[in-house]
Amino acid sequence: MGNNCADSVLIIGAGQAGIQVADSLRAEGHTGPITVLNNEVHHPYQRPPLSKDYMGVDWPSEPLPLRGPGFLEAKGITMLGAEATSVDTAARTVHLADGTSIGYSQLVFATGAANRQLPCPGADLAGVHALRTLDDALGLQDALSTARKVVVIGAGFIGLEFAAGARTRGLDVTVLEFAQRPMGRALSAMASDWFAARHLADGIDLRLNEGVTAIHDAGEGLSVESTAGRAYPADLVLYGVGVNPRTDLAEAAGLEVQNGIVVDAALQTAVSGVWAVGDCASFQHAASGERMRLESVQNATDQGRHVARTIMGANAAYSETPWFWSTQGPIRLQIAGVSHPGDLPVMIGDPAAGKFSIALLREGKLAAVESVNSPADHIAARKLIGLGLELTAGDITTAGFTFKALAKEVLMVGS
Amino acid sequence: MPTITFTQPTGEATEVTVEEGTSLMRAAVTNGIEGIVGECGGQAMCATCHVFVRPEFAGQLADLSADEDEMLDCTTAERTEASRLGCQIKMSTELDGIVVDVPSDQV
Ligand SMILES: Cc1cc2nc3c(=O)[nH]c(=O)nc-3n(C[C@H](O)[C@H](O)[C@H](O)COP(=O)(O)OP(=O)(O)OC[C@H]3O[C@@H](n4cnc5c(N)ncnc54)[C@H](O)[C@@H]3O)c2cc1C
Ligand code: FES
Secondary structure, eight states, X not given: OOOOTTSOEEEEOOSHHHHHHHHHHHHTTOOSOEEEEEOSXXXXXXXXXXXXXXXXXXXOSSOOBSSOHHHHHHTTEEEEEOOEEEEETTTTEEEETTSOEEEOSEEEEOOOEEEOOOOSTTTTSTTEEOOSSHHHHHHHHHHHTTOSEEEEEOOSHHHHHHHHHHHHTTOEEEEEOSSSSTTTTTSOHHHHHHXXXXXXXXXXXXXXXXXXXXXXXXXXXXXXXXXXXXXXXXSEEEEOOOEEEOOHHHHHTTOOBSSSEEOOTTSBOSSTTEEEOGGGEEEEXXXXXXXXXXXXXXHHHHHHHHHHHHHTTOOOOOOOOOEEEEEETTEEEEEEEOOOTTOEEEEEEEGGGTEEEEEEEEXXXXXXXXXXXXXXXXXXXXXXXXXXXXXXXXXXHSTTOOHHHHHHHHHHHHO | OOEEEEEOTTSOEEEEEOOTTOBHHHHHHHTTOTTOOOXXXXXXXXXXXXXXXXXXXXXXXXXXXXXHHHHHTTOSSOOOTTEEEGGGOBOOGGGTTEEEEOOSOOO
């Protein structure tokens, strides 16, 4: 692959992934023009604090920028407040909402994801909120400052982070989840069950196997009706029922889309010089061979760095070990790797004390580790997963076993 | 308002002034200080806000928490006695004038 260090690069989306591509291109020595399209009114900011610090007691007065305005300027990265409306890959041109257009040599889709709508009557009533953007978070802060009863629909990461924040503010919080377990898509059943018990003990009324059928305006507040035939009064409803990748632009441009913009192991689409990174990308993970789409900061930043290096001439398959974190009140969860339903879970540590990790073994190898208030396990796991190490449940439950010691041993031998 | 000086591996120093209570990581990111990334938004989850605190200020810092200690084991630039996570340092008048060295690598 040639070195394209003077090419003009156009990045659609000024989120975690898009800004990373721009920053890494400069760090790798790119000298050509770099333009990032930002269709939000705010300077690019970090999303994770929005459902955590922003929803607790002591919220920050300013959003945390992805990079300061001075940094982007000093690097010669052009931020354009504009929305892309169509892409012509043959003419290498992107059309913008204001009627103008802009050419490119390399195009990066970093369009992220959009919240799935709540599929029930009443979803558009005042007092019903979703959370993806800074404006959503500011609206929720207003609502939180007068709310007393909160209903959260969906026990995913964002719903539970928000619920824990609302609890620290002393509010009544009910969480409705139609599935059997919270965070069931991402966590092992063992971890998920622990979280369910812990949130209940912390005073969150977590109701599993109970979906929402409708939300009504009950005069003084809202009423949330459930599949169990109950009605929950609320003056604030937050729903977090998943996201859809923002792929419409790419699809209209004729690129393949399958739950994400389809890219190869180098994160390139079928059109040379057109890439996709972050929440919007469906990619082939080199280490595991699986096709996946991930929604995490690690995925956005590592993919951003990867594409920047590839544009600059590197030739490698993307194979970073995925990792993720969530904080729910005082609980700190870190996940390394991606678990599957059939994995063998092995507990290590002290779940009663809220400090443990669950190793997930697949075909005799370490596939993922979920750590609760155990960062040392997590850090070690990040180094171990991907090495394809043989490991049994017996190894892990042997007295004295720690991931940290194992990582030290293995990496010493390897180096 | 307290000031912080960030010194780059090249020797270049930048002084910034911040509100009390602001973390050193937030001060760096907001002011575009090269080499401090803050990828986890200040949750002590990523260790990309690693700094070396000059010894004359070390005594004024809050003690290392267990979480910070464990995360410092995975910094990209090698950990030293002076290593701290910038997101765990809350600026106060006592820390006015603090000088920190930015590591050569964060990721
Ligand atoms: C509330 C919340 C909490 C989170 N917490 C965590 C966490 O604790 N840990 C973790 O790892 N991850 C967390 N995440 C996920 C993480 O923030 C995302 O995975 C990450 O932001 C993805 O980056 P991205 O650049 O792919 O997408 P985004 O950050 O969504 O950025 C995409 C940008 O592209 C813009 N865009 C889209 N279409 C166009 C267009 N046509 N023209 C111009 N611009 C366009 C969008 O408006 C957006 O600004 C959280 C997410 C949210 C919403
Ligand atoms: S910002 Fe992530 S550890 Fe400090």
